[in-house]
Amino acid sequence: MLKALIFDMDGTLVHSDPLHLRAFVEVLGPKGVVIDDEVYRSRIIGRTNEVIFGGLLPDHSVEEHRDLADEKEAAFRRISSELSPLDGLLGLLAWAQKRDLKIALVTNAPILNAKHMLEVLGLSDAFSVIVTSQDVARGKPDPLPYLTALERLSITADEAIAFEDSPSGMKAAKGAGIYSFGILTGVPAEELKAVGADRTIEDFSARALWDVLEERVAA
Missing domain, CATH: 1.10.150 (DNA polymerase; domain 1)
Known part of the structure; x- marks a missing residue:
């Protein structure tokens, strides 16, 4: 589930x-x-x-x-003070919160960038767990950042879904055993699939994402 x-x-x-x-x-x-x-x-x-x-x-x-x-x-x-969330993100976060799903951030960025970006996006309070490059001995593509997030969330890999846009990040998420969507903001779908992406989507409004979410919450 x-x-x-x-x-x-x-x-x-x-x-x-x-x-x-x-x-x-x-x-x-x-x-x-x-x-x-x-x-x-x-x-x-x-x-x-x-x-x-x-x-x-x-x-x-x-x-x-x-x-x-x-x-x-x-x-x-x-x-970077005028950036906006990717299409569909705010709707996805609201959907998750209504269902009491935990929400985590795993990034190779330093903590100052993470705090700045979340503030710019209006998401400072959205994540119950944040893992940055300064929290782990090895960053992505090593799975350690994702394994750390799973530990802090007190869940197993099969109880999570991850979202990544780079081959390095996808290797990390899949190395931790997590079902993962590749976000097509900068890398072609075939490159993300080659390193394990289960699905690829343009943004968080994609029907392919919502089909999986509805199936997983109903399990």
């Missing part, structure tokens, strides 16, 4: 990837690093800052990576 919904943040709750790309360009352009759509999709989306900056600037120190990551996240927060 369904007891919880678990959401990724960027690209899932909100189509924020274009603004993240802008922030990376602002911070890394002066360093001579070219960040375009292909680099963002193949080397940034769904990854932790540690992995991202280590890969893009391998000749820099770990401390420099952290400083640049902080600068990038500050730039993102500065330009």
Whole structure:
């Protein structure tokens, strides 16, 4: 029986990837690093800052990576004040709350970004459990963030549904054994299916999602 919904943040709750790309360009352009759509999709989306900056600037120190990551996240927060929830999200959250389902957030973002984004979206009180990159020893694609969320929710994997927009996040959710929807805000459906997505949807108003939800709550 369904007891919880678990959401990724960027690209899932909100189509924020274009603004993240802008922030990376602002911070890394002066360093001579070219960040375009292909680099963002193949080397940034769904990854932790540690992995991202280590890969893009391998000749820099770990401390420099952290400083640049902080600068990038500050730039993102500065330009992201007018984002809106993905279509259908607010209706889904209201539906879940009426049925006493638990709602969790699992993100590779730092806690400052998570708090900022939830405030911008008007969702500061929507999640009973929040797992960020600072809560776990290993971020996505490792399943540890999702396993941590399941533990904090006091449920098993078969009692949850997860929502992810990146191959990295999908690997993490499926590695934890959770039925997962791929959100098509930035990555083609075939890429998400290749790493285990059970279904793919454009947004939270999709009929395919509601068919599964109605079936699971009736079980």
